[in-house]
Structures are given as structure tokens and as C-alpha cells.
């Protein structure tokens with residue numbers, strides 16, 4: 198016998214029925230938010246922990262050439278889950294599982310190459326070859342999301358990943374000077390006593406020793422920093438140096454950096470998953486902005502569902518533009534070195 202459609206008997210029932218329909222729609226629409234991390238070393242493991250704790254991801258896939266490490270990290274992170282504020286599925290898998298992942302965070306590396314010198318380019322060969330070993334597997338999986346690259350030298354490896362995966366412009370971007378900006382803002386905060394979150398400042402250019410602080414555009418919510426703390430002479434050269442050297446302060450003593458970069462990458466992942474359209478410093482493709490073309494460099498850009506969606510051009514002084522050019526010349530030299538490595542000439 199055919200079922201009669203159930204009619205709400207009164208207004209309350211009608212409201213209930215409307216709510217159910219709305220809820221059902223919402224549930225159908227709210228898809229599982231998936232992230233994958235490639236390279237579960239110091240950085241990758243901390244990114245996984247930051248994502249799991251913050252609750253904007255439902256599923257985290259861990260990939261590493263060292264399968265034992267993946268088993269250990271999956272176990273350890275799952276051991277923490279009961280005490281975490283959200284329930285997240287954390288598991289190992291294979292590159293083919295990247296098909297329906299929204300964001301990949303690329304964290305491969307070999308930081309043992311950095312032990313003697315503060316020079317991120319020492320990882321160039323290793324990380325180029327690492328990316329070459331799995332980029333085609335990312336493509337073959339059918340992955341159609343956003344890749345955030347951390348691996349160093351960040352600007353060059355980000356470009357390499359973008360070229361190897363062929364994803365649309367902006368869908369591959371790097372953390373770039375994001376972490377360095379955090380170091381700069383922290384130095385300004387310590388000097389001025391102002392809260393970190395009220396300081397509009399960033400580092401730009403190379404995620405490396407050439408990066409610079411474009412102090413002419415910095416403010417305390419629109420007011421020049423000097424006008425908010427008038428008795429304080431800010432030594433921008435010193436603050437810039439603290440931002441550049443911060444990574445080495447951490448690395449030279451504990452032989453890795455992990456919390457700062459994990460928090461940076463987690464924030465960027467959230468900006469993509471929630472289509473935040475927020476301006477953050479990141480390594481983005483330049484096509485004429487700041488007079489530069491054909492490479493990735495650290496610039497403020499709009500981050501949303503499609504990655505680094507727009508590069509913001511700050512009104513830099515001539516000196517600052519020169520510093521930007523110097524950074525890009527340095528990045529271009531490393532791109533040339535990368536091409537020689539790829540061609541077997543270096």
C-alpha cells in the first residue's frame with residue numbers, strides 16, 4: 198500500500214519539519230574536511246598535532262617514505278585524541294588516497310644537511326629529488342585541492358611543486374615569510390609592549406637570509422608604530438635582524454624548528470578550508486607584481502579556497518623595492534641551480 202505523505206499537524210510540527218529539512222540539507226552539505234601531510238618529521242608531526250587540536254579538519258592522512266615513522270606518529274596522535282577538544286580521524290595511507298583531500302601540506306626534508314650552516318639552500322637537491330619522486334603520484338591520484346609547501350628552500354621548492362603538479366595558479370603556495378613575519382611581530386611586540394595581534398607588519402621576499410622588513414608600511418591598526426609608542430626609537434635594522442636570525446636561534450640549539458612553522462601552516466590551512474579571504478604573508482607566484490615575473494616570493498596575499506588568490510602590492514619605498522629585487526635575484530639564482538640539478542649538470 199502507498200504511504201501517505203505525513204503532513205505536520207500544527208505549527209510546531211511544521212517548524213519541526215522545516216528544521217529537519219534544513220538540518221538534513223546542512224548535513225549533506227557539510228563534507229568531511231581532509232588534510233594530508235607529506236613528510237612526517239619534526240615539522241610534519243607538529244603540523245598534524247596543530248591541525249588535530251584546532252578542530253577545523255576532520256581527517257588527516259600522513260604520508261612518509263619511512264612507513265615505520267607513520268605507524269608511530271598515527272599511534273601517538275591517536276593516543277592524544279581522547280584528551281583533545283575535537284575528534285579527528287588520523288591515519289596512514291598511500292598517495293592514491295589524496296584524491297579527495299582538500300589541502301596537502303608538504304613537509305619533506307633532510308635537516309641533517311643544515312647542521313653546520315644557517316643556509317636553507319643546502320636542502321635544495323634533496324627536496325627537489327623528493328618532490329620529483331612523488332609529484333606524479335599526486336597528479337595521478339586525481340588530487341584537485343590546494344598544496345601548501347613548507348620544504349626549503351621554500352620559494353624554489355614551492356615553484357617546483359607548482360610546475361610538477363600543474364595545478365592552477367595560486368593553488369600551490371608556500372608558507373614563505375609567514376613564519377618570519379611572526380618572528381618580526383614578536384620582536385616588535387617585545388620592544389613596544391603592544392599585543393602581537395594589533396601589529397600590522399610582515400617580512401617579505403626570500404624565505405632565507407635576503408628577506409627584509411618593509412617598515413614604511415607597518416602600523417598599529419593604521420597608526421604608525423612610532424606614534425603609538427612615541428618615546429621609543431625603533432631600530433628597524435635590529436628588528437629585521439631578529440626576524441631573520443630567529444630561525445637559527447631555534448635551530449642551532451634544538452636542531453630543528455617545529456612549533457612556529459606548524460602554527461603558521463595550520464593557520465594557512467584553516468584560511469583555505471574556510472575560504473577566509475584573509476591577507477597573510479606567503480610565498481605566491483609573481484606575474485609582474487613588484488616588477489617580478491616567473492618566480493614565487495614572500496608577499497602579502499589573499500588566502501582563500503583557491504589558495505593564494507591575489508597578491509597584494511604594498512606601496513614600498515624605492516629602497517624597499519630594491520631589497521625586493523635583491524631577494525628575487527637570489528631566488529632566481531637558486532631556480533637556475535635547481536635547473537642544473539634537474540638536468541644532471543650539478
Ligand SMILES: NC(=O)c1ccc[n+]([C@@H]2O[C@H](COP(=O)([O-])OP(=O)(O)OC[C@H]3O[C@@H](n4cnc5c(N)ncnc54)[C@H](O)[C@@H]3O)[C@@H](O)[C@H]2O)c1
Nearest residue numbers: 236237238239240261262305306307308327347348349458
Ligand atoms: N618554510 C619554513 O618556514 C620552514 C620552517 C621549518 C622547517 N622547514 C623545512 O621543512 C622541512 C622538514 O623539516 P623537518 O624538521 O621536519 O625535517 P626532518 O628531517 O625531521 O623530516 C623530514 C621528513 O621527510 C621525510 N621524507 C624525506 N624524503 C621523502 C620522500 N621522498 N617522500 C616522503 N617522505 C620523505 C623523511 O622521512 C622525514 O620524516 C625541511 O625542508 C625544513 O628545512 C621550513
